[in-house]
Amino acid sequence: MKKCEFALQQLxxxxxxxTAAEEAFVGSVHHLQMADRWRLYRTWVNRWRDETTxxxxEEITECSLIAKDVRxxxxxxxxxxxQEADVVATTTSGAAKYRNLLYNLNSKIVVxxxxxxxxxxxxxxxxPKSTQHLILIGDHQQLEPATTVQRYHLDTSLFERMIKAEIPHVTLNVQHANIA
Structure with missing residues (x-):
């Protein structure tokens, strides 16, 4: 039994x-030697694998094109x-995710x-490239952007950078809370 298992492992x-010529001359697999039967089997498996792949x-390529069209x-x-809306709001994560959508809106004002x-x-x-006015609202003396990279001043927001550069801005001096 061990000898048969070893022979099968080798096969x-x-x-x-x-070759295609050898395969063409095969009349019946029953007339082939065992080694040739295995060679023919591997030929068929290889052809099936190539055709299936x-x-x-082709199906994956077609599905990808359809998915792109749907998007x-x-x-x-x-x-x-x-485009019918007066105001479109999103988070920065949403803006990144839907960048193409926002670019197609051609918004002139971004808040x-x-x-x-x-x-x-x-x-x-x-x-978007169509932006003519950028309005930044916030308090540059509160929390700064969270970042793990400290060099290159990536922990400084555009808002704070503009204030430090003395770009004209308006600061509220009084804040009222409407308590009901």
Whole structure:
């Protein structure tokens, strides 16, 4: 029994296959020697694997193209809806996620609330090219943006950087709380 198992292991490890000419001359697999049967089997398995891989790749490519078309149609539909709005609000994460959608809105005014806590790169990448006015609202003396990189001053928000550069800004001197 051990000898048969060893022989089978050797046949399974073998990689030789039949050429197309050899395969064409096969009348019946029953007339083939065992080694040739295995070579023919590996030829068939290899052909099946190649054909299946090619078909699967074609299906994946087609599905990817369809998914891209669906995403473009969704963006067009969202743009059509959002263009009717007077105000569109999103978080900076949402702005990054839906950047293409926001760029297609051609907004001229962008307002950033809690601007002192928003990283500079997040504000810049969220602004469409059509932006004419950027309004930053926040308190630069409160929490700064959370970052793990301390060098290059990435922990300084665009809001604070502009105030330190003495770009004209308005600061509220009195704050009222409306307690009901």
């Amino acid at each position: 399974l490890r073998e990689t030789s296959m039949m 090619k078909a699967l790749y 473009e149609i969704e963006i067009e539909a969202h743009v059509a809806i959002l 950033v609330e809690e601007a002192a806590k928003v990283k500079e790169a997040h504000i810049i990448t969220a602004m």
